[in-house]
Amino acid sequence: MNTYHATVTITLRKGILDVQGKTVEHALHASSFSTLTDVRIGKHVEMTVTAASEEEARAHVDAGCKALIANPIIEDYSITLHAMEAA
Amino acid sequence: MNTYHATVTITLRKGILDVQGKTVEHALHASSFSTLTDVRIGKHVEMTVTAASEEEARAHVDAGCKALIANPIIEDYSITLHAMEAA
Numbered sequence: 001m002n003t004y005h006a007t008v009t010i011t012l013r014k015g016i017l018d019v020q021g022k023t024v025e026h027a028l029h030a031s032s033f034s035t036l037t038d039v040r041i042g043k044h045v046e047m048t049v050t051a052a053s054e055e056e057a058r059a060h061v062d063a064g065c066k067a068l069i070a071n072p073i074i075e076d077y078s079i080t081l082h083a084m085e086a087a
Numbered sequence: 088m089n090t091y092h093a094t095v096t097i098t099l100r101k102g103i104l105d106v107q108g109k110t111v112e113h114a115l116h117a118s119s120f121s122t123l124t125d126v127r128i129g130k131h132v133e134m135t136v137t138a139a140s141e142e143e144a145r146a147h148v149d150a151g152c153k154a155l156i157a158n159p160i161i162e163d164y165s166i167t168l169h170a171m172e173a174a
Contacts, residue, residue, distance in 0.1 A: 006123075009131050024132075024156060033151045035137045035144075036093075042131040044096050045111075050122045057122075064120045069111060 003084040004049045004057040010070045010077045011042035045069055054081055090171040091136045091144040097157045097164045098129035132156055141168055 012018050018040045025039040051057035061079050070077045099105050105127045112126040138144035148166050157164045 011131065011133070021132075025134075027155055028151055031154055033147065033154070035147050036134050036151050037137070038133075038135040040133045042133070044098065044129040044131040045108075046098070046125075046127045046129070047112075047123050048125040050124070060120065060122050064115055064123050067118055067120070068114055 001050050001052060002054075002057075004051065004054065005082045005084050006047050006049050006057065006061045007080045007082075008045040008047075008061065008065060008069060008077055009042065009080075010045065010065075010075050012040065013074055013076050016074050042075075043070075048084070049081070054083065057081055088137050088139060089141075089144075091138065091141065092169045092171050093134050093136050093144065093148045094167045094169075095132040095134075095148065095152060095156060095164055096129065096167075097132065097152075097162050099127065100161055100163050103161050129162075130157075135171070136168070141170065144168055 021039040021041045024041065025037065028036050028039065049057040049060055051060055058079060058081055065077050066072060108126040108128045111128065112124065115123050136144040136147055138147055145166055145168055152164050153159055
């Protein structure tokens with residue numbers, strides 16, 4: 001079995017109102033950071049995956065994202081995998 | 088003035104207990120996703136920056152992160168900038 005380091009970036013789909021982002025943007029502008037606009041906030045998830053191949057590791061992470069980590073109705077996610085030292 | 092797209096990845100510093108990550112990891116294992124371990128959850132922030140140069144844009148984002156977006160005591164952050172079409 002091999003070990004992979006997976007990074008999942010989860011963002012709200014376009015068109016979904018990002019309340020958290022808007023709040024941070026307003027706070028930035030109130031603190032005179034007026035050059036920062038269009039703030040959108042998502043999640044960054046890192047994990048270790050044990051699998052026979054990179055394809056299998058990606059399938060495991062994808063299944064975990066669909067089931068629990070992301071909300072596919074309102075969120076998009078992308079998965080990046082890097083092989084770690086063989087276990 | 089130029090426009091840049093900035094991506095900020097915020098992660099908890101090593102050694103800081105990631106309660107959210109542990110909770111997700113336990114839920115994954117309870118849902119039979121036992122190959123996914125060491126889950127750590129951070130934030131992914133995107134924004135548009137207006138500045139004269141990439142250095143200035145980076146300085147604006149960095150100041151915003153220090154002041155409001157990240158908590159430098161317990162979090163690390165990295166900034167990635169891409170130039171967008173000139174405004």
